[in-house]
Amino acid sequence: MKIGLDIMGGDYAPKATVLGAIAACKSLAEGQKLVLIGDQAVALEILQENNFSADNFEFVNTTEVIGMGEHPTKAIVQKPDSSISVGFNLLKEGKIDAFSSAGNTGAMLVGSMFSVKTIPGVQRPAMTTIVPKLKGGLGILLDVGANADCKPEVLVQFGVLGSLFAQSVYGIENPRVSLMNIGEEEEKGNLLCQATYPLMKETTLFNFVGNVEGRDLFNDSADVYVCDGFTGNVILKMAESFYVITIKKGLKDEFFDRFNYEQYGGSPILGVNAPVVVGHGISSPEAIKNMVLLSKNMVETGLVDKVKQAFQ
Amino acid sequence: MKIGLDIMGGDYAPKATVLGAIAACKSLAEGQKLVLIGDQAVALEILQENNFSADNFEFVNTTEVIGMGEHPTKAIVQKPDSSISVGFNLLKEGKIDAFSSAGNTGAMLVGSMFSVKTIPGVQRPAMTTIVPKLKGGLGILLDVGANADCKPEVLVQFGVLGSLFAQSVYGIENPRVSLMNIGEEEEKGNLLCQATYPLMKETTLFNFVGNVEGRDLFNDSADVYVCDGFTGNVILKMAESFYVITIKKGLKDEFFDRFNYEQYGGSPILGVNAPVVVGHGISSPEAIKNMVLLSKNMVETGLVDKVKQAFQ
Structure with missing residues (x-):
């Protein structure tokens, strides 16, 4: 299982998000891997400062960030290399099984509807x-x-x-x-x-x-x-x-x-074709950890498939 | 000034309402009189038990009570001798200057709109x-x-x-x-x-x-x-x-x-042609006292006239 995390999202990113990723990583079972999406160089620095091996993660480097106050639809379109846009592309292509971010809520909502889309019937x-x-x-x-x-x-x-x-x-x-x-x-x-x-x-x-x-x-x-x-x-x-x-x-x-x-980690977006969780803007490392673990639980329990069945 | 109080309204009426009336009475100035609307015999008993002279009040005896769960419009129509119906008649006829009750909220709302009516323009x-x-x-x-x-x-x-x-x-x-x-x-x-x-x-x-x-x-x-x-x-x-x-x-x-x-005593109904206050169903004597004093303040400050002017 690959669990995507936007390390650029949230008021205290990327520090809080990378520290949260370290904490979450310690709770993951074998075969469960966190994919950190964002500025890889900065993430590596924070990991080094905390003596945590980068080998624990996969990285997808991105060059843009959608700000908390940006217009969701415009931002998603105008910033294709933002961590949120890239995260949703990875989710759509099945390269990650879940995606979570403490960034722009509207962009997360729009992004999920544009990329993995709403479950038919919802x-x-x-x-x-x-x-x-x-x-x-x-x-x-x-x-x-x-x-x-x-x-x-x-x-x-x-x-x-x-x-x-x-x-x-x-x-x-x-x-x-x-x-x-x-x-x-x-x-x-x-x-x-x-x-x-x-x-x-x-x-x-x-x-x-x-x-x-x-x-x-x-x-x-x-x-x-x-x-x-x-x-x-x-x-x-x-x-x-x-x-x-x-x-x-x-x-x-x-x-x-x-x-x-x-x-609790964050608010899931229910009714879309993949597990997506949006964290609170002020997310601390503890919140980020629990947001990641919530998205993992959503994968493990097969929630999306259950919703698909219910709306068939 | 005559301040009408429904002594039958509220979960703890008439005991809490009469005790509240006694407490309110002590805060009134000369020329301000409380009119107790409800079962006069019961009110007199409670006053006697509390060694408080009945001369401090005026009484309007009623024989019916609108229950907390009753349908407002039906109850107002079917119980013309209820404390709420009688109270609104007194208010409409100008025999009292304000009316308050901790009874059926819907009946208070319907009663005020049927009797003193909504201020033109509201x-x-x-x-x-x-x-x-x-x-x-x-x-x-x-x-x-x-x-x-x-x-x-x-x-x-x-x-x-x-x-x-x-x-x-x-x-x-x-x-x-x-x-x-x-x-x-x-x-x-x-x-x-x-x-x-x-x-x-x-x-x-x-x-x-x-x-x-x-x-x-x-x-x-x-x-x-x-x-x-x-x-x-x-x-x-x-x-x-x-x-x-x-x-x-x-x-x-x-x-x-x-x-x-x-x-705070209760919630005023704003926008009708007289001061009307609805108390909480569980009103204690203290709440009843403050409900009465709030209705008195609404009279003293000329709130209804100010609203009338604003909507002219």
Whole structure:
């Protein structure tokens, strides 16, 4: 298995990414190799500084970098030798089995749709995040920003994607899928939720358990929380800010500790023809390591094939 | 001034409401009188138990109660002698100057629109909540659930309502009004936000400061946060759950203390022809007291007249 990593992506790249690659490398089994995509000379320097043999990795040298603030589509087109563009080409050609980056999220989304493309039958890929549960364990929230406006059928598909992801990668059996709403009753909500509920209620594609509300995100009401990308993005950023506030205030608690994005590595893009993970811009080496290991898990569990089967 | 209070509304009514009325009564100036609307015999009993003279209040006896789970429109029509229906009749007839209840939120919303009616020019009334700021002080979030689906023009009107409320009741000069979105740039967001931003940018009705994100809710980016009622309701309930979690975990901090809804009393319904406040279902006597005092402040500051002028 070859696991591609964009070493130029993220606010602290390439140092944090190469250090993360070293850490990830130590967790890989035989036959699993990390492919570092980016400025090879700089990577070699960092490896040497850390007395870690370059033989542990494969390298694909690139000469361009897509900045965090660049327009995704333009950047992908105008910078063919950027680490993100090259990474997606390698993924498309099957030269790597997974690709992850803590760089420009939009470019990762556009890149995955342009290169490996959306799985036939999937209307829109979704980005997910992990939400820690108070009683322990975790839930999956999607979409968190790939699709600001969604149709009811698209939310139903997110239910399928989230359910398969929860089951394959996190071992949650028969995941309880919920619809994020503003009331428990079937008829509650905005027009989108009102149209989505009956579709989810009828579907045999996942285990629908009904509506949940903002207050249910951290309790044990469900394993998968489905919403449009606007709502999910607001939730995600608000949860992050709470975590940051608890840190700033020196409030230590194992529940809040589990908000730390570093543990989860990143947000997978579900519904495309290969494992792709996008890391947080501020990714530390620990976060990069876990992003790489998450992309590896997605390969090992055959998540993409499971999604393909579900949408056949 | 006569301040109407539904003593039958809320999970702990009538005990919590009558005790709250006693507490509020002690904060009122001469010429300000509380009108207790509900089961007079029960109220008199509670007052006697607490050695508080009934002469401090006026009473309007009612024989029916709208339950928390009842369908708002049906309940208002089918229970004309309910405390909420009677309260709105008194408000409409000018026999009370403000009305508040910790009862059925939907019935309060429908009741206010049926009785005192929406202010001419206001497309949709909005419900607001207070968000504490990390640095101290507070912000206003609206809508938090009255309108699950909104048009761009309606969000602009929420900006006007929120701005006037922040200025009149909380003394915030030239309030900074923001649009809750998923990115800072003008072109970001769902279709609703993309259509709303240019309208807000052009308006001279309030001080628009641009987009904010979920992470900005508790910092000092803005004084008023405008969103549709779906997004606002998810935010509100998520913030409440965070507060409950910090309480359960015994985390004491002055910032989290300021999430306590009891201090703010309730959510005003802005855009109707009289001051109306809806309390939290679980309102304690302290919350009831502050709900009453908030409705009194809305009368004293002439908020409704200011809104009428703005929409002339």
